[in-house]
Amino acid sequence: MAGRNIGVAVDFSSCSKAALRWASTNLTRSALIPLAEFSDVTKTYSVSPDKETIEILTQVANQRGIEVFAKILYGDPAKKLYEAVDLVPLSCMVIGSRGLSTLKRALMGSVSTYIVNHAACPVTVVKENM
Template sequence: MEGEDRRVGVAIDFSPCSKKALKWAVDNIVRTGDYLILVIARPEGDPDDGEMLLWKTTGTPLIPLLEFADPAVTKKYGVKPDPETLEIASLAARQKDIVVVMKIYWGDAREKICEAIDNIPLTCLVIGNRGLGKIKRAILGSVSNYVVNNASCPVTVVKNAENE
């Protein structure tokens, strides 16, 4: 892969486990010159919402870090990045000299993350694991489990250490 543009994806929902996955990806996978792509899958939005309607089928264009740090920009996509996630991404961009972008999809997180892998396309993906118990996982279905079994690229699952 020498000389090739690596596109490292991280599935983000701004939860503690997705921040942990982002931090892990930055510390362990991302190298100088890589593209770090934050993939966000939102539940179906209001179909009357202009921006969401426009990008509903393909997901948004790649949104540069500077833009998704702007609350006016993220509001129109129905996303509210938390300061910690933005800080991890900005620090990585500065320290590792990488390009950080965000891509937002609407729909089932499992399907949309796999779609992102193929459409962007991603070199690899890092995803957090909420650590649902066996019963909750059986009922809700594990997004990370689905992605691991259906992704067309290597997937790393970062487990959430705090077991409730």
């Protein structure tokens, strides 16, 4: 699987952390800021990643020898993630599901549904354990 870029959509919510854990356990490469520089970049752009997310990324990098990169995207999450597939480019994407009800999904839309239906790469949707 060398040379593959795998995107993991993280917004620091519990469902995105579930997706990150799944990807770190089941995949060997992740997608573009080197992890060592990520904290400096998050300060510059006033992004506040939580400690647990950084710990998961650091553990993956250290224990599995994986190059972990990050990319900060602003705007509509569905559209920005869709664009990232080609910009990076990604071999596949992992995204968490908030488990919206049918009504909420119809009213608010679902980022994961949009990505599954529009991305040009395989997409894995990880549900958070309830």
